[in-house]
Amino acid sequence: MEATVTVQQIHKSYGQTVAVQGVSFDVHPGEIFGMVGPNGAGKTTTIECVEGLRRPDSGHIRVLGMDPWRERRSLMARVGIQLQESGLPPRLRVGEAMDLFASFYPRTVPWKPLLEQFGLAEKRRTSFADLSGGQKQRLFIALALLNDPQVVFLDELTTGLDPQARRAMWDLVRDIARRGKTVFLTTHFMEEAERLCDRVAIMDHGRIIALDAPEALIRGMGLGKRVVFTMPNGQLAQAESLLRAFPEVEGVETAGERLIVFGRGTHFASVVVRALEQADLPFQDLRTEQPSLEDVFLTLTGRQMRE
Amino acid sequence: MRSLWKLTFTQAKLYLREPMAAFFTIIYAPMMLVLFGMIYGNDPSPLFGGLGPMDVSVPAYTALIIVTVGLISVPIATSSARESGTLRRYRATPLSPLTYLSAETFVYFAMTLLGVMLLVVVGKLAFDVRFEGNLISVLGGFSLGALSFFALGFFIAGIAPTARVAQTVGMVAAFPMMFLSGAAIPLETLPASVRDFARYIPLTHVVTLLRGVWFGDPWRQHLTEASVLAGMLLVCSMLGARTFRWE
Ligand SMILES: Nc1ncnc2c1ncn2[C@@H]1O[C@H](COP(=O)(O)OP(=O)(O)O)[C@@H](O)[C@H]1O
Ligand SMILES: [Mg+2]
Numbered sequence: 029m030e031a032t033v034t035v036q037q038i039h040k041s042y043g044q045t046v047a048v049q050g051v052s053f054d055v056h057p058g059e060i061f062g063m064v065g066p067n068g069a070g071k072t073t074t075i076e077c078v079e080g081l082r083r084p085d086s087g088h089i090r091v092l093g094m095d096p097w098r099e100r101r102s103l104m105a106r107v108g109i110q111l112q113e114s115g116l117p118p119r120l121r122v123g124e125a126m127d128l129f130a131s132f133y134p135r136t137v138p139w140k141p142l143l144e145q146f147g148l149a150e151k152r153r154t155s156f157a158d159l160s161g162g163q164k165q166r167l168f169i170a171l172a173l174l175n176d177p178q179v180v181f182l183d184e185l186t187t188g189l190d191p192q193a194r195r196a197m198w199d200l201v202r203d204i205a206r207r208g209k210t211v212f213l214t215t216h217f218m219e220e221a222e223r224l225c226d227r228v229a230i231m232d233h234g235r236i237i238a239l240d241a242p243e244a245l246i247r248g249m250g251l252g253k254r255v256v257f258t259m260p261n262g263q264l265a266q267a268e269s270l271l272r273a274f275p276e277v278e279g280v281e282t283a284g285e286r287l288i289v290f291g292r293g294t295h296f297a298s299v300v301v302r303a304l305e306q307a308d309l310p311f312q313d314l315r316t317e318q319p320s321l322e323d324v325f326l327t328l329t330g331r332q333m334r335e
Numbered sequence: 336m337r338s339l340w341k342l343t344f345t346q347a348k349l350y351l352r353e354p355m356a357a358f359f360t361i362i363y364a365p366m367m368l369v370l371f372g373m374i375y376g377n378d379p380s381p382l383f384g385g386l387g388p389m390d391v392s393v394p395a396y397t398a399l400i401i402v403t404v405g406l407i408s409v410p411i412a413t414s415s416a417r418e419s420g421t422l423r424r425y426r427a428t429p430l431s432p433l434t435y436l437s438a439e440t441f442v443y444f445a446m447t448l449l450g451v452m453l454l455v456v457v458g459k460l461a462f463d464v465r466f467e468g469n470l471i472s473v474l475g476g477f478s479l480g481a482l483s484f485f486a487l488g489f490f491i492a493g494i495a496p497t498a499r500v501a502q503t504v505g506m507v508a509a510f511p512m513m514f515l516s517g518a519a520i521p522l523e524t525l526p527a528s529v530r531d532f533a534r535y536i537p538l539t540h541v542v543t544l545l546r547g548v549w550f551g552d553p554w555r556q557h558l559t560e561a562s563v564l565a566g567m568l569l570v571c572s573m574l575g576a577r578t579f580r581w582e
Contacts, residue, residue: 081427101429109427115420119352124345131341132428171424 031090032057032179032210033078038087040073047073048084049234055179060201060211062225064218064321066333070234071214072112075183078212079109092178105134108172110165112183112214118157122148122167125156126174133175146170146200162193169200180204182213186220198224218321218333230325237328242321249327251319252278252292255300257311258285267309274299338430342438350446356412359403361450364396365457377462382523386550389462391521393454394545398518400450401481402538404443406509407502409488413439414501417492417582426581436489436579443485444478451477467551476548476557480541483564486571487537493578512538540564 033055040048048070055061063071076082078089080096080103089096094103116125126139143149146166151159159167165185172180182201186194194217201224205211215221221228222242229239238245259267264287268280271289276299279290289300297316304311325333351357368389377387416422425435458464488505495501513519515529516538522530533539540560547557554561 079427101431104427104429111420111423111427113420114424114427116424117349117416117419117421119349120345124348128341128345129428131338132425132430134429168424 030057030093031055032092033061033212034088034090035074035078036088038074038077038084038089040070040077040082040084047234048077051087051231051234051236053229053236053239055210055212056227057210058205058208059226060205060213060224062221062228063212063214063231064221064228065216065231066331067216069216069231071216071231072183074231075181075212075214076111079107079181080104081109081111105175106178108175108177108180110168110172110180110182110185112187114168116156116167118155120156121153122156122159123152125167125171129171130174135176136174137176139170139174142170142173145203161188162190162197165189165197166200173204177209179210179212182211184214184216186215186217194220216333218325222321228321230321230328232325232329238324245321245324246319249319249324251323251327252290253296253319254317255289255291255297255314256317257287257304257314259287259309259311261285263309266307267304267311270303270307270309271300274303276300339434339438342430342434343441346438346442347445350408350412350442356408356446360400360408360446361453363403364400364450365454367399368392368396368454368458369461372462377464383521386465387462388521389458390465390550391546393458393464393466394549395518395521395542396454397451397477397545398480398516398538398541399513400447400454401477401484401541402509402512402518404447404450405481405484405488406491406505406512407488408446409439409443409485410491410495410501410505411498413489413492414495414498417580418498420582422581432576432579432581436576439489440482440485444481447481448477466549468549469551472548472554473545475554476544476561479561479564479568480545483537483568483571484541486568486575489575490571490578493575493580512536515539517542537563537567 031054035054036052038048038051051070051074063074065071073082077084078091078096080100083097091103092106096103122143126143130136130139140149143152146169148163148166148170151163156164156167169182169185185201186197189197198220201211201213213225225242227240228242228245229236230245231237240248264282264285267287268282271277271280276293276296277289277291281288291300301314322333325331371392372389375388377389379385379387383391491504491508492501495504515533516536517533518538522533540563544557544560544564548554
């Protein structure tokens, strides 16, 4: 199957700042492809080069068989774009914005159902300036879907949203993908990439440092699991030495009344629980933690991802 | 075509929702006319070659509306649309820059014309002002003056890094012009030194041309004004289109 987006060896600098250095990847038809990395990693530069809004210094890009920089206007008719930074006239109303943008495209879907789907039907007569952050974001996504695009680009679509709105946004994105559209998104939230994307490119300092399905990335790192619980101070030392004896356990750390047990294997968690119960050690608030993309980033870069 | 019409219509609505812009384009000049008319009346005066002060004020205030829209509204609106990210968003659609600039120009033209029409109606009703020109000729002079100043406004927006700078540059250019060109105050009442200097102010040519065609002068009497403005239109349109930036 031919790739929807092909990027080969693109480079882009702004004066002395090297933003993107030799990035290559493909986006396949129908997938949700994510680019994740800390602020300044070069995600926006990359996605905007792919959209034809910025011109890479060198390298080769194809989107739906077109050169995005040279055939920008024909490409714009077939893709939908939500920009990390953009706006609308403060006094423009939601319905007017939909109507106006619909006139820019040769072919569009009816916009009233779109507003309804994005929970903006009652806001039709509300000015852009009076919308909340989440409503603005939803309006921008609705605008990006007006022309029934084959590919949808979403740059940091949940920045500034509260956790609940963020989850609602994820559902909307899954919905877009279910309707057969290809989604290319960027985010600096590891959890978002992990939950939402079929494949993820981890970006750091202008380079892709890993690219695969989130589960494959996590598995590939050979990262262990964690069991965390609390216990009265007097018994911590006993629990620690007890647990260290098991082959499944790779390490134990204490932090106040909390014990963190590192290990691996399918039975790791039950081994820990059974050992504690048999020794009659009273544990509380026990939970197991699976490794996440966050841990993958930490392992690859030695740095914590920060929001 | 559909996008041109829709964008024009939408921008016109937005223009009228901006109280300051709507006031200075549409209300301000008729208001000044009424105010000064109450003070000076409109009796024929030898100073104005037998015309009354309000007779000559109508074409002069037309130039005033033109410079207000061209050098204040155009730079502020264009650079604010850029600063707010609206133009960035437009660029991510198939909308062409030519369509955008045409729609904007139509809106400014229509709004200026609306202001002038109200000015004429108020002048006619309140002071029975005279009009002795040919409508086509007056529209031609009006269009030439308006478009050349809009083009200058787009150029200012193009070179100004921010909306604030665009606003400042526009105002610094507009205010002295208003008072030294005969647009706000008749040149006949100003000292001779100012009148000599006024020849070098582009707006003076708009005032002179409009007043001429308003009272029936043939165009051949105003070739200087017409060529200065045509030259300005040509150069500023080129510069305006060249410096136009989406972000
Ligand atoms: N228009 C620009 N002019 C100058 N520097 C820029 C510009 N856009 C991005 N940069 C710089 O390029 C680097 C990558 O930025 P960006 O692509 O926005 O990363 P991300 O989207 O991952 O946060 C950063 O160091 C940023 O400061
Ligand atoms: Mg970014």
